[in-house]
Amino acid sequence: MPVLRVNQAGVERSISLTPGLSLRETLHRANVHLRSTCGGAGVCGRCRVLITYGRTNAPTARETARISPDDLARGVRLACQVRPEHDIGINTQVRPEHDIGINTQVRPEHDIGINTQVRPEHDIGITVQADVYPSLSGPAGHWRSLADDEYAPVDISPMPDAPPYGAAVDIGSTQIRVSIWDMRSGRRIAGRIGLNPQSYFGADILTRLAAAAESPDNARLIRMAAREAVGEALQDMAQAHGLNLREVGQVVIVGNTAMLALLSGRNHGLLLNPDNWERTIDCSPDDTPALRELWGVAESAIIDIVQPVAGFVGSDLLADIIATKLAEGPDSALLIDFGTNSEIALWDGREILVASTAGGPAFEGGGIGCGMPAEPGAIFRVEQDEASGAFHHETIGGGEPEGICGSGLVDILACLIRSGELRENGKFLHHHAGGRLQIVIGRTDMVLTTQDIDALQRAKAAIAAATTRLMKLAGMHPEKLRRVCVCGAFGRYLDVRNAQFIGLLPGIADDTRVEHGGNSALAGCEALLFASDRAAVLRSVAGKANHYNMSTDTDFEELFIDSLFLRPMRWPM
Amino acid sequence: MLEDVITAYNEAVFDTDRERALKVIHDAVDRGVSPEDVVFKVVIPAIEQMIKSISESFDANLAQHFMTSQIAAEVTEEMLARFRKAPEVVGHIVIGTAQGDLHSLGKRIVIGCLKSLMIDVTDLGVNVPPEKFVDEAVARNAQVIGISAMMVHTARGENGCIMVRELLRKRGLEDRIKIIVGGAPYRYDLELYKTVGADASADDGITAGRVIAGLIKEVRR
Ligand code: B12
Ligand code: FES
Numbered sequence: 133m134p135v136l137r138v139n140q141a142g143v144e145r146s147i148s149l150t151p152g153l154s155l156r157e158t159l160h161r162a163n164v165h166l167r168s169t170c171g172g173a174g175v176c177g178r179c180r181v182l183i184t185y186g187r188t189n190a191p192t193a194r195e196t197a198r199i200s201p202d203d204l205a206r207g208v209r210l211a212c213q214v215r216p217e218h219d220i221g222i223n224t225q226v227r228p229e230h231d232i233g234i235n236t237q238v239r240p241e242h243d244i245g246i247n248t249q250v251r252p253e254h255d256i257g258i259t260v261q262a263d264v265y266p267s268l269s270g271p272a273g274h275w276r277s278l279a280d281d282e283y284a285p286v287d288i289s290p291m292p293d294a295p296p297y298g299a300a301v302d303i304g305s306t307q308i309r310v311s312i313w314d315m316r317s318g319r320r321i322a323g324r325i326g327l328n329p330q331s332y333f334g335a336d337i338l339t340r341l342a343a344a345a346e347s348p349d350n351a352r353l354i355r356m357a358a359r360e361a362v363g364e365a366l367q368d369m370a371q372a373h374g375l376n377l378r379e380v381g382q383v384v385i386v387g388n389t390a391m392l393a394l395l396s397g398r399n400h401g402l403l404l405n406p407d408n409w410e411r412t413i414d415c416s417p418d419d420t421p422a423l424r425e426l427w428g429v430a431e432s433a434i435i436d437i438v439q440p441v442a443g444f445v446g447s448d449l450l451a452d453i454i455a456t457k458l459a460e461g462p463d464s465a466l467l468i469d470f471g472t473n474s475e476i477a478l479w480d481g482r483e484i485l486v487a488s489t490a491g492g493p494a495f496e497g498g499g500i501g502c503g504m505p506a507e508p509g510a511i512f513r514v515e516q517d518e519a520s521g522a523f524h525h526e527t528i529g530g531g532e533p534e535g536i537c538g539s540g541l542v543d544i545l546a547c548l549i550r551s552g553e554l555r556e557n558g559k560f561l562h563h564h565a566g567g568r569l570q571i572v573i574g575r576t577d578m579v580l581t582t583q584d585i586d587a588l589q590r591a592k593a594a595i596a597a598a599t600t601r602l603m604k605l606a607g608m609h610p611e612k613l614r615r616v617c618v619c620g621a622f623g624r625y626l627d628v629r630n631a632q633f634i635g636l637l638p639g640i641a642d643d644t645r646v647e648h649g650g651n652s653a654l655a656g657c658e659a660l661l662f663a664s665d666r667a668a669v670l671r672s673v674a675g676k677a678n679h680y681n682m683s684t685d686t687d688f689e690e691l692f693i694d695s696l697f698l699r700p701m702r703w704p705m
Numbered sequence: 706m707l708e709d710v711i712t713a714y715n716e717a718v719f720d721t722d723r724e725r726a727l728k729v730i731h732d733a734v735d736r737g738v739s740p741e742d743v744v745f746k747v748v749i750p751a752i753e754q755m756i757k758s759i760s761e762s763f764d765a766n767l768a769q770h771f772m773t774s775q776i777a778a779e780v781t782e783e784m785l786a787r788f789r790k791a792p793e794v795v796g797h798i799v800i801g802t803a804q805g806d807l808h809s810l811g812k813r814i815v816i817g818c819l820k821s822l823m824i825d826v827t828d829l830g831v832n833v834p835p836e837k838f839v840d841e842a843v844a845r846n847a848q849v850i851g852i853s854a855m856m857v858h859t860a861r862g863e864n865g866c867i868m869v870r871e872l873l874r875k876r877g878l879e880d881r882i883k884i885i886v887g888g889a890p891y892r893y894d895l896e897l898y899k900t901v902g903a904d905a906s907a908d909d910g911i912t913a914g915r916v917i918a919g920l921i922k923e924v925r926r
Contacts, residue, residue, distance in 0.1 A: 342858040
């Protein structure tokens with residue numbers, strides 16, 4: 133059988149080739165997961181690898197459209213387009229070594245150099261070494277422990293009569309979070325976070341739903357990817373803490389509608405039809421015994437997939453609302469759970485207005501050349517010294533930066549607009565120069581292009597428009613808001629002033645409380661795990677919630693256009 | 706004087722400043738520039754200028770596209786009412802979003818551009834079934850059907866362009882009616898329009914105007 137030799141960050145491995153499979157599929161099966169947003173259709177250009185030796189099929193039209201002739205000549209290919217039949221060697225790191233760190237345009241006195249010069253060989257704008265998901269690149273170590281400060285506060289009372297352990301699961305489109313609890317003492321034993329392996333089938337929920345609709349086989353693969361991921365996280369914690377998973381008596385799961393439907397394997401096809409987008413989709417699994425067996429939990433374990441609200445608004449939003457106690461007092465409150473499909477809840481004292489708005493994955497770093505999720509290695513904060521113009525940055529974990537996450541991108545946009553370098557309409561002042569910002573930090577060299585900024589503008593506009601629309605529907609002025617809760621990994625690091633400056637968050641009164649919810653969907657799920665009457669808690673929240681469908685809302689469109697501009701939200705709109 | 710109007714208008718449009726653009730036009734009309742000159746010598750060349758700058762640098766963003774098209778449509782509509790005789794229309798297109806797709810913005814931008822290029826447009830709205838595209842095109846004697854789709858499954862799906870093509874073929878209308886598609890999935894995958902049986906696609910509303918004018922000519926020939 134022909135052999136594929138993979139060099140991944142200097143480590144060599146051999147994998148036997150199954151003729152007919154693409155390089156991307158082969159690598160995936162061997163647990164080398166390349167980045168992708170298109171699910172292997174050859175159009176996102178993110179699965180680049182460097183062929184070091186061996187013969188393969190000639191570059192396809194998709195590849196010639198996306199890879200420069202120079203790079204093609206060098207052996208750069210799209211892994212999803214290569215179908216090797218003979219021995220072949222590849223390197224997952226596409227940039228040549230000497231490209232790193234050598235830069236004639238570094239301005240030493242500035243941390244970040246602004247350079248609008250087009251540099252052809254850097255056209256790709258992908259961060260060095262960031263082509264492979266670091267946390268998914270080996271069979272071990274998919275899962276990272278959640279740090280103490282990553283948990284959102286949660287109120288629980290111990291359940292002395294419950295089975296020993298319980299698990300809470302939040303399935304996000306990008307990341308999965310799982311925690312395990314000692315039910316009797318009410319203590320969290322451990323928590324894990326890892327990438328949702330369904331990303332292999334596409335970054336956004338629709339690409340995944342469409343892939344699942346293609347064939348029952350695909351649907352099964354997608355279902356199993358998430359199920360196995362949860363199982364691995366449980367295993368990982370059980371091993372680390374010497375737990376017997378058979379003593380897990382309850383697993384409570386929250387997520388957006390698409391994730392829950394794909395997990396249960398039921399009704400996901402319905403979500404492709406807009407007629408169903410105001411209905412509640414039944415996401416309860418009909419094969420609970422199989423789930424118990426796969427996860428190795430008690431044979432009598434209760435596996436509770438908390439049902440979504442309506443349309444694409446899932447139970448993760450309910451969990452957010454529960455964790456933040458959003459609707460428990462008279463104080464009006466706005467909650468935004470940022471994601472590819474952001475979810476928004478507005479409590480006006482009587483009603484919770486909820487909506488979902490698909491701005492795309494830009495704030496999670498998706499589709500942005502230098503972007504990455506808010507994970508170790510991400511630049512999460514950027515500040516500019518007004519006097520010297522110098523930039524300062526902070527990286528999650530403190531190490532060498534690998535990319536920039538959403539909050540860092542928001543900071544950069546705000547800095548550039550303040551300094552006049554970027555205009556409100558998203559154009560660089562010097563538009564004639566090709567419009568790209570080169571960011572040089574230490575040895576890392578990144579570019580932010582006008583296309584990247586356009587994607588951020590759209591994502592921002594979708595969130596801002598839905599927020600404004602709900603505020604208008606409730607007849608509420610932003611100054612009247614008493615609380616603003618920003619949830620999701622992105623919300624955790626967000627600089628609120630900068631977010632307001634570019635119009636991502638509404639301008640609020642000075643004494644309004646801004647709460648960074650972080651992983652609040654997991655916290656809400658944990659609260660549900662300990663609720664003595666889960667159904668009653670859910671009913672009381674869901675009973676107050678009304679879903680507003682932005683797809684059929686005619687005002688949304690005007691608001692979206694107005695919100696494309698990078699400026700504070702206007703009021704009244 | 707027309708030179709100054711053109712420069713001032715172009716700058717306002719490039720800056721996505723609607724108010725300023727409209728003011729430039731109104732001042733010009735007040736100073737005696739004819740509505741015909743406003744449309745043919747200011748607005749249309751500005752759109753063409755935008756095409757050029759886009760094709761050179763891939764650099765105009767959504768806010769700009771939108772503003773260009775809306776300002777152009779607004780000015781054209783206002784000026785047309787004041788034309789001494791109705792201008793000759795280039796042709797007719799029916800346009801809507803594919804079945805299952807409610808993303809209406811792309812279509813709106815395209816419509817704005819087409820209007821100012823003297824192409825008659827019938828807006829079929831969103832979530833349009835394939836039969837309706839064909840029936841309306843026939844009823845209105847349109848040369849082109851425009852289908853907008855922002856999501857992968859509506860762009861590729863059976864009930865979008867693929868079915869419209871099938872219906873045209875079945876009814877023997879393929880010589881009389883051309884199909885153009887547009888939307889994010891087609892910009893992403895430049896070959897996709899062929900896969901789903903369209904005659905053309907365009908990356909933005911401004912280019913769309915030019916391509917559609919070409920398709921109309923092809924049919925009329
Ligand atoms: C705004 C928006 C919405 C708004 C739509 C409001 C409205 N009235 O249109 C709302 C919030 C309602 C919405 C809802 C949904 N959305 Co949405 N949405 C977007 C967003 C942010 C922008 C899309 C848009 O309007 N672009 C503006 C157009 C004008 O841009 P453009 O493509 O550059 O357009 C040019 C060309 O394409 C061309 N063109 C366009 N049409 C045509 C037609 C012809 C004939 C021609 C020649 C040219 C042409 O000219 C245009 C102008 O220059 C994108 C994400 C993003 N960052 O782009 C997601 C996005 C399109 N949405 C998405 C999804 C999943 C949804 C929902 C299913 C989610 C949900 N939670 O309900 C629903 C579905 C609604 C439906 N049935 O259609 C996904 C699609 C994923 C996929 N792979 O298919 C995206 C990509 C976001 C994401 N990454 O997840 N969305
Ligand atoms: S190009 Fe997207 S996965 Fe290969």
